[in-house]
Structure formats: structure tokens, C-alpha cells
Amino acid sequence: MLRLVDVKKRFGQIRAVDGLTLDIARGEVFGLLGPNGAGKTTVLSMVMGLLAPDSGSIEIEGHGPTHEPRVRRIIGVAPQTLALYDDLSAAENLAFFASLYGIGKTEAGKRAAELLSLVGLDDRAKDRVKGFSGGMKRRLNLAAALVGDPEILLLDEPTAGVDPQSRQNIVDAVLALRQRGRTIVYTTHFMEEAQRVCDRVGIMDNGRLLALGTLDELIRDHGGLTCVVVETPAGARTIRTSDPVAEVSVAIGAGDVLNIRVERPNLESVFFALTGRSLRD
Amino acid sequence: MRATFSIAAKDISLLVRDRPGLFFSAAFPLIYAIFFGSIFSGMSSKPASGIKVAIVDLDQSEGSRAFARDIDDSDAFEAQAFATRDEGLDAVRKGRRTAVVIIEPGFGKGLASPFAGEPPALTIGADPARGAESGMVEGLLTERLFTRFQAMFTDPAQARDMVRTSLEQVKNDDAIAPLTKGVLTTFLGQLDAFATALPEAMDKESTGDGVDDGEAGTFSPFKLTKVDVLRQNDGPARRPNSFEISFPQGIAWGIMGVAAGFGLSLVVERTRGTMLRLRVAPIAPASVLLGKALGCFIAIVGVMSLLIAVGVTVPAFSVRPASWTMLGVAIVCSAIGFVGIMMISSVLGRTEAAASGITWAMLTIMAMLGGGMVPLMFMPPWMQTASNISPVKWAITSLEGAIWRGYTPAEMALPCGVLLGVGLVGFAIGSTIFMRRAEG
Numbered sequence: 001m002l003r004l005v006d007v008k009k010r011f012g013q014i015r016a017v018d019g020l021t022l023d024i025a026r027g028e029v030f031g032l033l034g035p036n037g038a039g040k041t042t043v044l045s046m047v048m049g050l051l052a053p054d055s056g057s058i059e060i061e062g063h064g065p066t067h068e069p070r071v072r073r074i075i076g077v078a079p080q081t082l083a084l085y086d087d088l089s090a091a092e093n094l095a096f097f098a099s100l101y102g103i104g105k106t107e108a109g110k111r112a113a114e115l116l117s118l119v120g121l122d123d124r125a126k127d128r129v130k131g132f133s134g135g136m137k138r139r140l141n142l143a144a145a146l147v148g149d150p151e152i153l154l155l156d157e158p159t160a161g162v163d164p165q166s167r168q169n170i171v172d173a174v175l176a177l178r179q180r181g182r183t184i185v186y187t188t189h190f191m192e193e194a195q196r197v198c199d200r201v202g203i204m205d206n207g208r209l210l211a212l213g214t215l216d217e218l219i220r221d222h223g224g225l226t227c228v229v230v231e232t233p234a235g236a237r238t239i240r241t242s243d244p245v246a247e248v249s250v251a252i253g254a255g256d257v258l259n260i261r262v263e264r265p266n267l268e269s270v271f272f273a274l275t276g277r278s279l280r281d
Numbered sequence: 282m283r284a285t286f287s288i289a290a291k292d293i294s295l296l297v298r299d300r301p302g303l304f305f306s307a308a309f310p311l312i313y314a315i316f317f318g319s320i321f322s323g324m325s326s327k328p329a330s331g332i333k334v335a336i337v338d339l340d341q342s343e344g345s346r347a348f349a350r351d352i353d354d355s356d357a358f359e360a361q362a363f364a365t366r367d368e369g370l371d372a373v374r375k376g377r378r379t380a381v382v383i384i385e386p387g388f389g390k391g392l393a394s395p396f397a398g399e400p401p402a403l404t405i406g407a408d409p410a411r412g413a414e415s416g417m418v419e420g421l422l423t424e425r426l427f428t429r430f431q432a433m434f435t436d437p438a439q440a441r442d443m444v445r446t447s448l449e450q451v452k453n454d455d456a457i458a459p460l461t462k463g464v465l466t467t468f469l470g471q472l473d474a475f476a477t478a479l480p481e482a483m484d485k486e487s488t489g490d491g492v493d494d495g496e497a498g499t500f501s502p503f504k505l506t507k508v509d510v511l512r513q514n515d516g517p518a519r520r521p522n523s524f525e526i527s528f529p530q531g532i533a534w535g536i537m538g539v540a541a542g543f544g545l546s547l548v549v550e551r552t553r554g555t556m557l558r559l560r561v562a563p564i565a566p567a568s569v570l571l572g573k574a575l576g577c578f579i580a581i582v583g584v585m586s587l588l589i590a591v592g593v594t595v596p597a598f599s600v601r602p603a604s605w606t607m608l609g610v611a612i613v614c615s616a617i618g619f620v621g622i623m624m625i626s627s628v629l630g631r632t633e634a635a636a637s638g639i640t641w642a643m644l645t646i647m648a649m650l651g652g653g654m655v656p657l658m659f660m661p662p663w664m665q666t667a668s669n670i671s672p673v674k675w676a677i678t679s680l681e682g683a684i685w686r687g688y689t690p691a692e693m694a695l696p697c698g699v700l701l702g703v704g705l706v707g708f709a710i711g712s713t714i715f716m717r718r719a720e721g
Contacts, residue, residue: 048557048560048561049561050557050560050561069564069565070563072561072562072563073563075561077557077558077561079554079558081553081554081557081558082553082554083553083554083558084553084555085291085295085555087294087295087299088291088294088295088299092294096287096291097558097562099283099284099287100284100287100558100559100563100564101562101563102283102284132603144558148562148563159401184521191363243297
């Protein structure tokens with residue numbers, strides 16, 4: 001569905017993207033993880049056709065370059081910056097963006113109603129966006145990406161700066177889209193989100209793809225051992241093990257246990273293992 | 282094409298919902314037009330450069346040519362000769378000259394014998410938009426005529442001839458009041474007493490002390506007649522009221538308000554991220570620009586029409602366009618010209634603050650140069666010449682031509698041609714830079 005081969009992009013002396021090769025299958029939800037400045041948005045901008053790579057190639061459904069209108073027709077974008085008109089209502093925003101895809105007024109109205117329902121804003125359809133909270137705007141931003149009924153969705157930090165309710169709503173919407181077989185590229189620095197919605201994950205830092213695989217593969221290969229934390233009157237003890245069940249049994253058998261906590265490796269520990277720092281640094 | 286119309290419709294919706302923007306596009310120009318319309322008639326000041334007058338010498342005598350030379354040499358005037366009365370009047374009507382001075386036949390003869398017979402006759406016609414200058418032209422011409430008389434008296438030979446002729450005419454002219462005749466006879470006999478005797482006699486006659494018939498006793502060394510320069514249309518000839526004169530300037534501010542708003546809207550689209558959505562949509566970048574241009578064009582035409590409608594329908598303003606067709610042409614051409622300005626301003630700044638500052642600075646200079654703030658007559662000559670580069674000047678000229686100057690299609694060609702040229706060049710420059718940035 002989306003193929004990037006040895007894509008490079010520089011801004012002056014800075015290597016924003018350095019030899020990125022990716023192949024994302026139809027219906028896959030692909031998470032691109034990395035801290036700010038890792039190169040995620042640059043990758044998406046090249047996929048959108050807003051930036052031309054210095055070298056390498058990008059293809060969507062076998063078509064390229066991506067600035068051709070027929071390629072753009074199958075792409076939906078929810079940019080990190082909220083791309084909405086504050087003085088238009090939610091429904092007017094969606095109807096306007098639908099018109100850019102050649103969708104007629106009646107059909108656009110119908111689609112706007114469906115999408116507003118998907119993101120939980122159907123009761124605010126006629127309200128101007130300037131009165132919306134940040135989370136509501138994020139949800140509408142996602143809906144706007146879907147007006148053209150795209151085959152591939154590019155979601156750049158879709159939950160950045162939102163309240164827990166809106167975050168939950170957006171994640172639910174993405175899961176619903178996954179159910180419908182949409183291909184989604186999802187950039188985030190929220191590990192728990194990536195773990196919930198992504199089939200595969202690529203971890204980027206300083207323009208390079210450090211690791212690529214399913215969640216289980218990444219955790220197995222880079223996450224390290226599971227930690228069993230045993231608390232006794234004498235204090236807490238951390239045991240690193242590949243067999244946490246056995247360790248828990250041993251601890252209980254020894255008696256005098258106040259609490260036992262099992263900490264499985266996650267994407268955070270994968271990222272820490274790969275870069276030596278936390279994802280949110 | 283659907284995308285282009287959608288973008289235009291969306292931008293007009295945003296303009297209508299932006300209350301400060303709407304104020305500067307529609308309400309402010311109206312306030313401007315009303316304010317200046319109300320004070321125009323009371324305005325008076327000295328212009329910074331010579332008043333541009335057209336001279337038509339229909340007498341072609343030595344005296345008339347000398348008088349024309351006097352005007353030409355004066356710092357107060359910048360004279361240009363025209364062969365016929367109609368040419369001179371046309372130059373004023375089209376706004377190229379502030380006033381026309383027509384030296385009527387017999388002027389030289391009247392000047393040579395100022396105390397009897399027909400006085401030297403001048404006809405002046407002034408641009409109705411320049412009431413203050415009209416009065417100044419009258420005063421300055423009077424000064425030049427008196428200077429001419431003074432010159433004649435300082436030339437002994439010329440003065441002797443003039444005195445002999447005049448004395449003869451005074452004696453034989455029964456129309457001259459007895460007191461004036463006595464004074465003139467004494468004066469002509471005693472030139473040394475001229476400076477005091479004539480003003481006293483005139484003073485007495487003018488207050489009615491020395492003569493029964495005030496008209497007969499009035500002495501004037503020349504005759505000055507005023508003429509209307511406006512083209513007579515089908516209806517009765519009518520001088521424009523002060524609102525008809527101020528509305529084109531007010532409308533120019535409306536045009537600038539809309540152009541500034543739309544120019545800024547492209548920058549806002551960039552900074553707020555909506556431009557990204559337009560760029561990733563399956564439409565050509567040219568559609569985005571055409572949509573913006575179309576929206577701006579419709580909004581300018583709408584604002585201009587609204588202001589004209591207010592001027593026409595509100596009885597206090599009584600704006601009565603000389604030609605609705607020409608007004609339509611002026612509106613369309615002005616809108617196209619300022620769409621071009623909008624396109625340039627939209628690519629000048631990268632941030633909203635920078636774009637807003639640059640756009641209004643650019644438009645303010647255009648307004649100043651183009652007569653949108655200070656009437657052109659108060660500007661030094663180089664600035665008046667520089668005003669030709671301001672689209673504001675040409676927009677005002679085209680509107681004046683349609684509303685009260687009574688321009689013909691041929692006369693509208695220049696201002697409209699300039700505005701169309703500005704529109705095309707502006708669109709070309711703006712879209713080239715926009716596309717280059719879009720690709721970069």
C-alpha cells in the first residue's frame with residue numbers, strides 16, 4: 001500500500017530522514033514512534049507530497065510521486081497542527097473539505113453527519129469551531145481527514161494535548177477504522193496508545209529507523225527481561241527474569257511477602273533500550 | 282472548478298463572519314465618505330505646488346499673449362496651452378487640469394483701454410472636486426491682471442498711448458458715472474495722483490455715496506465669468522455634490538480593506554494549517570489561488586456595490602452616477618486590480634503579524650500617493666507624478682469618471698487599463714511565488 005525505499009531528506013546540515021525504508025500493507029495500522037525532532041512529521045510530509053525527498057522513492061498503491069491529484073484522492077490527513085476554520089461550524093468545515101474532493105452538497109452533508117457521529121460531535125454540528133475545546137477540535141480534525149473516504153490515513157500526533165475523554169474517543173475512532181480495514185500511519189509519542197492501536201511499530205530517532213516489527217517482536221528483541229518486584233518487611237527487591245511466574249512462586253513460597261508486582265517490558269523500555277533515553281525527553 | 286467556487290464561498294463566509302474585517306471593508310469607507318463629503322466644501326489651504334491650469338487664448342492679441350505668459354511664468358500656476366475652448370474644458374473635466382482660463386476675444390483691446398469700453402474678459406472653469414483651488418485661481422488671476430496693469434503704467438510710452446486713448450473714450454462715454462468720469466479725467470491728467478484718487482472714487486461709488494446708480498458707478502478693470510466644465514448628459518446639467526466627490530475615495534478604502542483581509546487570509550491559512558489541507562486535497566494549487574482570487578473579486582464587487590447602493594438610496598447623499606455602465610466597468614476593473622494587489626500582499630509576509638504590517642504599509646502608501654488620504658493638490662510635484670504608480674489613484678479616477686466626471690469609454694480606457702494591468706501582473710507575481718513555495 002505504502003512503500004518508502006531509502007528515503008533521505010536534509011534541511012541544511014540536519015539529516016531529518018536518513019535512509020528510511022518501509023513497506024506498509026493494506027489494512028495495517030502502523031505506528032511511527034519517536035521523540036520530537038525524530039523525523040516523523042518530515043516522513044509524513046513527504047508521503048503527503050508536501051516535501052520532495054532528496055533521494056529514494058515513495059509509492060502509494062504503486063503510484064508516485066505523491067503530489068499527483070489521483071494519489072492525493074486516496075490519502076486522508078490529520079495534521080498535528082489543527083487545520084480547521086474557526087469561524088465555520090463543524091458541519092461547514094467538513095462540507096467544505098468534502099467539496100475539495102468533488103463531493104456534492106447533499107452527499108457532503110450526509111458524510112459530515114456520519115463522521116461527526118464517529119468522533120462524538122454530532123450534537124455540536126452547527127456550532128462554530130472557535131467555541132470548541134482542544135479535544136473537540138482534535139476529534140473534528142480527525143473527521144476532516146476522513147471526508148474523502150481515503151484508503152490510507154496519515155494521523156500526525158492525533159491525540160496531542162487533549163483531555164482523557166477526547167483521547168479515548170479518538171483511539172476508539174481509530175480502532176473502528178481499523179475494523180473497517182483502513183490503512184493507517186499513526187505517529188505518536190504515547191506508548192500506551194501505540195500499544196493499543198498499532199499492528200506494527202517503527203521507532204525513529206535522529207532521522208533513522210532504529211527498530212521495526214510487531215509489538216511482541218520489539219519487546220522480545222529489545223524490551224529486556226520482565227521485572228518482579230517483591231516487597232517484604234525488610235524492603236523491596238527487584239528480580240529480572242524471563243520466567244516471572246516461577247519467580248513469583250518462589251517469592252510466595254519464601255513467605256513474609258507484603259506485595260508482589262510484575263513489570264513486563266513495554267515500548268517505553270524498548271525505546272529506552274534502543275536510544276538510552278525516555279521517549280518524552 | 283467546484284473546488285475554486287467552494288474556496289471562494291468559504292472565504293466570503295469567513296469575511297462576513299469576521300466583524301472587525303467587515304467593519305474596515307464596509308462601514309469604515311462609508312464613515313470616510315460621509316466625513317470628507319461633509320467637510321469638503323469648507324476645506325481651504327494653500328497647495329504645495331503651482332495649480333495646474335489650462336490656458337485657451339481666443340484673443341491672440343499682444344495683450345492676451347503677454348497675460349498668458351504672465352500666468353505661465355507665475356510660480357502659482359503650472360500652465361498648459363490649449364487651442365480651443367472645448368479642449369481646455371475637457372482637460373479639466375478629465376481631471377488633468379485643475380482649472381481652465383479662457384482669454385476671451387477682445388481681451389487685449391480691453392486691457393489697453395481699461396477705463397472705458399468693454400473690459401478684458403476671462404472665463405474660468407474649475408474642477409468641482411477642487412473647490413478650494415477654484416477660489417485661489419480666481420484670486421491669483423486678479424493679482425496677475427493688476428500686475429499687468431501695473432506693468433503698463435510703468436512703461437512711459439505704453440502708458441502715454443493708453444492714457445490718450447482712455448481719456449478720449451472717457452470723455453465720449455455717457456455710460457460712465459459723472460463722479461467716475463471726473464475722477465478718471467483728473468487721474469488721466471494727473472498720473473501722479475492715480476494711486477490715491479482712483480481707489481477713493483471706487484470706494485465712494487461702491488458704498489453708494491457718490492452715485493445714484495450703483496451698477497453704472499461700479500468700476501471693474503476686467504470681466505471674469507465662471508463656466509461649468511462638466512459634460513452635459515441627457516438630463517439637466519448638474520454639479521456633483523460633495524458626497525459624490527467623497528464616495529470614490531471612501532470606496533477605495535473599502536476595496537483596500539477587502540484586499541488586505543484576503544491577502545492576510547492566505548497567510549492565516551498557512552500559519553493555522555488549513556493550507557496544508559488545501560495542498561493535500563486532490564486539487565491543483567492553481568485552484569486554491571483561483572478560489573482566493575475569485576472570493577476576493579466577489580467580495581470587492583459586493584462591498585463597492587453596497588457602498589454605491591447606500592450613496593444612491595440614502596437621500597442625504599444623493600449619489601447619481603453619470604453612467605451605470607461605466608460604473609460597472611469601473612467596479613470590475615478596480616476589483617481585478619486589487620485582486621492583483623491582494624495576491625502580492627499574500628506572499629509578502631510569513632507570519633500573520635508581518636503580513637498584516639506589510640500589507641497595510643503598502644496600502645497606506647498607495648492610498649497616500651493615490652489621493653485616498655490627502656488630496657493630490659497638496660502634494661509636491663514629484664509626488665503628484667509618483668501618484669501614477671498607485672492603483673488607488675486609478676480606482677478613484679475610474680469611479681469619478683463614472684459617477685460625476687462623465688467619462689466616455691475612450692476616457693475610461695486609461696484608468697481601467699492600468700487597473701487590469703495591475704491585476705494581471707499582481708496575480709502573476711503572487712501565484713509564481715506561491716507555487717514556488719508550494720513546491721519547495
